[in-house]
Amino acid sequence: MAACEECAGEVARLSESIAMFGSAVREWSEQQVGTLEIKAPASAPHHFWAMGMFRWQIATASMAALLLAAIPVYRTNHREPVPVAATAAVSDEALLRDVETQISRSVPVSMEPLADLMKSDTGTTTGRSE
Amino acid sequence: MESVLQPEFTLSIGEQTAGELADFESVVRQYQSAIFRYILASLRDRDAAETLTQDCFLKAYQARAGFRGESSVKTWLMRIAVNLVRDHISNARLRFWRRTQRASIDLALAGDWLADSKSSPEAAANARQQVAAIWSAVNELSDKQRTVFLLRFVEDMDILEIAAATGIKEGTVKVHLFRAVQEVRAKIAGGKL
Numbered sequence: 001m002a003a004c005e006e007c008a009g010e011v012a013r014l015s016e017s018i019a020m021f022g023s024a025v026r027e028w029s030e031q032q033v034g035t036l037e038i039k040a041p042a043s044a045p046h047h048f049w050a051m052g053m054f055r056w057q058i059a060t061a062s063m064a065a066l067l068l069a070a071i072p073v074y075r076t077n078h079r080e081p082v083p084v085a086a087t088a089a090v091s092d093e094a095l096l097r098d099v100e101t102q103i104s105r106s107v108p109v110s111m112e113p114l115a116d117l118m119k120s121d122t123g124t125t126t127g128r129s130e
Numbered sequence: 131m132e133s134v135l136q137p138e139f140t141l142s143i144g145e146q147t148a149g150e151l152a153d154f155e156s157v158v159r160q161y162q163s164a165i166f167r168y169i170l171a172s173l174r175d176r177d178a179a180e181t182l183t184q185d186c187f188l189k190a191y192q193a194r195a196g197f198r199g200e201s202s203v204k205t206w207l208m209r210i211a212v213n214l215v216r217d218h219i220s221n222a223r224l225r226f227w228r229r230t231q232r233a234s235i236d237l238a239l240a241g242d243w244l245a246d247s248k249s250s251p252e253a254a255a256n257a258r259q260q261v262a263a264i265w266s267a268v269n270e271l272s273d274k275q276r277t278v279f280l281l282r283f284v285e286d287m288d289i290l291e292i293a294a295a296t297g298i299k300e301g302t303v304k305v306h307l308f309r310a311v312q313e314v315r316a317k318i319a320g321g322k323l
Contacts, residue, residue, distance in 0.1 A: 014311075014314075014315055017260045017261075017263075017264060017318070018264065018283050018311075018314070019283070020257055020260060020261055020264075021260070021261050021264040021265065021268075021283065021284075022283040022284045022286070024261045024265075025167070025171050025265075025280075025284045026167060026284060028170075029163065029166065029167035029170050029171065030163070030167075032166070032170060032176055032179075033162070033163050033166050033167070036162065036163075036166055036180060036183070037180075038158055038162045038166070038180070038183055038184055038187060039158075039184065040154050040155040040157075040158040040159075040187065040191075041154060041187060041188050041191035041192075
């Protein structure tokens with residue numbers, strides 16, 4: 001490099017040009033930075049965290065309201081189901097009892113008033129004959 | 131070329147320690163310009179740069195307990211910024227860098243960035259042309275090359291700091307930097323720099 005004046009000259013010119021470029025970019029940046037508004041995060045937490053807490057409070061309240069509204073609906077739709085087998089068993093027993101009652105009757109239900117009347121008449125007749 | 135790269139092999143930890151992160155507002159005040167500058171130069175989009183700068187400090191604040199002081203605060207913040215820029219660029223919908231129209235607007239303004247006006251109008255015009263040419267050449271670099279190039283020549287970070295900020299090995303950083311400079315040199319050769 002030292003032996004080549006042309007090379008040394010080129011390097012010097014390149015160095016100078018690059019240095020000028022650096023200066024120019026710094027100057028340009030300084031012009032732009034004049035209106036820069038960078039907020040230190042340390043000064044922002046109040047607003048930042050306040051907004052965060054506020055949002056969490058809203059979210060929590062919304063969730064609670066939804067849960068409260070959902071409970072009655074859930075209860076309506078999820079009542080204790082009566083077992084089908086048990087219902088059927090009860091129905092069968094009632095039916096059998098009814099059948100037995102019907103069978104054990106001396107006369108059909110519709111004729112019971114007449115049968116009662118005849119019983120009365122029979123008693124009266126008997127009394128009379130005696 | 132070595133003199134262009136000017137590698138420095140000392141990692142300046144800086145005076146900041148993990149304890150100093152307790153006053154995070156002062157950290158933001160101290161480093162917001164550097165972080166914003168790197169992101170702005172990488173994305174060339176002011177709104178995105180401001181958003182990512184804010185994100186960078188938010189992430190840093192959330193992760194400050196994990197900072198052990200193994201690097202400087204600036205390097206630590208820069209690493210977060212590098213990751214944010216990488217993620218941003220990898221998002222196909224937000225490839226601002228590849229928008230030629232936006233880049234052309236930047237190039238038109240590039241000449242005005244030079245703070246120190248040259249002695250003569252001709253020298254000033256030449257300087258503006260050089261800056262625009264390099265800005266255009268940097269546009270064509272790969273993401274890693276651009277990152278390394280900007281950290282080295284805009285942020286004045288040394289090789290070890292760049293390695294720490296990018297998570298790339300020191301040797302690989304040198305390779306990326308060398309290739310980036312070669313690319314820039316080749317692409318501005320037409321400008322006879």
